[in-house]
Amino acid sequence: MKAVFDDIRRVRKSDFINNFWRALANDAATLKRTWESLKAIMGGEGALDPLTRELIYIAVSAANGCSYCIHSHTAAAKQKGMTEAQHMHLLAIVGMASETNNLVTAMQVPVDPEFLVGA
Numbered sequence: 001m002k003a004v005f006d007d008i009r010r011v012r013k014s015d016f017i018n019n020f021w022r023a024l025a026n027d028a029a030t031l032k033r034t035w036e037s038l039k040a041i042m043g044g045e046g047a048l049d050p051l052t053r054e055l056i057y058i059a060v061s062a063a064n065g066c067s068y069c070i071h072s073h074t075a076a077a078k079q080k081g082m083t084e085a086q087h088m089h090l091l092a093i094v095g096m097a098s099e100t101n102n103l104v105t106a107m108q109v110p111v112d113p114e115f116l117v118g119a
Helices: 002-012 019-024 028-043 050-064 067-079 084-107
Strands: none
Touching (some): 002 019, 019 028, 050 067, 050 084, 067 084
């Protein structure tokens, strides 16, 4: 646990260990595995820039109803430069996607064959 917490502090350049990591510390293997995965996906090399990654995380967290992750990743996105206008636009997109996803699911709209090309 101490090694993982030390790595979190080093990577984030902060002494703050949030409640999520403290809760996972009840099982050292889960703590280590989750931190290593999150560090690689959210902080490692990749085709998406760090702010875009946070915006996606916020959107998925909203879709999954995870208040904790919405708040923590909104804070992270702000640290990475998200403006208030970007945040409001993101929330509008999440709301629109939720509305249209529910409509298409309730109406059982079949997927257009053109959208299946290359899938």
